[in-house]
Amino acid sequence: MSRILILGGGSAGTILANQLGGRRDSVTLLTASMEHLFQPALLYIALTGANANVVRDERRLVLRSVKLVQERVTKVDLNQKLVEGSSGERYTYDRLVLATGVRTDPEQIPGLPAVYREFGNYHSGIALAQRLWSALRNFDGGTIALGQSTPICVCPPSPVEGILLLDRLLRRRGLRHRTRLVLFTPYPRAYPAQGINSVIEPLLKERGIEVMTFFDLDRIDTETKVIHSIEGDEITYDLPIIIPPFFGPDINFEPSEVADPSGFLLTDRETLRVKGFDSVYAIGDASSLPTSKAGVGAHLEAKVVARALRGDRAIFNGRTNCPMDLGDGRGTFVIGSYRTPVVPYRPSRLNLLMKHAMARMYWASLRGTLEPIFDLYFWLTTPERLSRRRVSKGA
């Protein structure tokens, strides 16, 4: 019997634990918090005032055959195969999976902690998302500047979704004509992948949203209300909505070279093994994989590692499938893979319904009972198939 240790009970860790639980191996899941948050809901809490029930107890989400322990991991010695937690407890393993997600650190950007105290944000927990909603409720016109702190963004569609939902909110409130909406981004265009940018850019233009490209956030001066970029540009704001800088887990790794300068685990893009260690894997947002940090990726990566741990050959193909709410009752998806660049995916009402249906299926999807539906969906929407269809239609 092999001892499998999974660190982090978010989307990736929970799906993996449930896929492995009940088999011949012993599976232990260590997680810092028993409160499992459905993160995509933060967008709607902050920008539409939604009041959904978005947290569940991890103990009710994990199969009984999995040993679930509340433990904040502080140290991982990959050479000794030893994990230490803040309780002082030590854990050993035969195979290890790191699924600890991201950590936000506003202190890295001058002015950002003060911005969050006043305005909140929609990427780090319910309390800050509610703070942003109340700042928006008190907003009476002026400039709203929305953008990311660094080029790494959890859920890359979320900045564009945020600005489009704001546009809708302000129109409904009759404030749009008095509001300048600015989306700033370190990329050359609103969405970094050109395929989907070609779908989005006309919508932003149509709705009068300004896009400031090559704007790499340097600092925020809360006295003068100016956001400065490394490139030397400035935006004066009345309400700033800033996506935090994201980092890998706050864990002391031995050897430290397994993490990149932002703390993300250096992970083989196909096998998902951590560099230099055959029995250690990283999945979900904690890895340095060159794909979107998104729940869908976390899910697919968990499935790949589940197969690998069962002894099957399994390769991750870099598939992304991020839904995007376009704020006009329609949605689109950002679909691509390592082999196929992101395809232009036509917006439709059905796509938005799919986004909301997937959200409703989230808790059940952690259990693994919906896998046949997901498998069929992912097969029907492979980027290769979608781009072939476009070519044959002459699009």
Added chain:
Amino acid sequence: MTDAAVVTKVDSRGTACPGPITDLAMAYRRSKVGDTIEIWATDPGFKPDVQAWAAKTGNPIISLEEGPEKITAVIRVVRR
């Protein structure tokens, strides 16, 4: 004492979303004046992107080569 100039190599081949420009932007954030960034990509859109990026940030492209297997861009960081 000043930190010695660093040559950062970034392998961005095969990235689909968000794409190689993310890796360049991240390397630039971590860089300092005097450093060199060498980036490899396969995404054909990377060439115009890196040119636009260099024009905007004022950091020169020392070489930009398109080989059969990859595009290689070398950038010197002179401004940030």
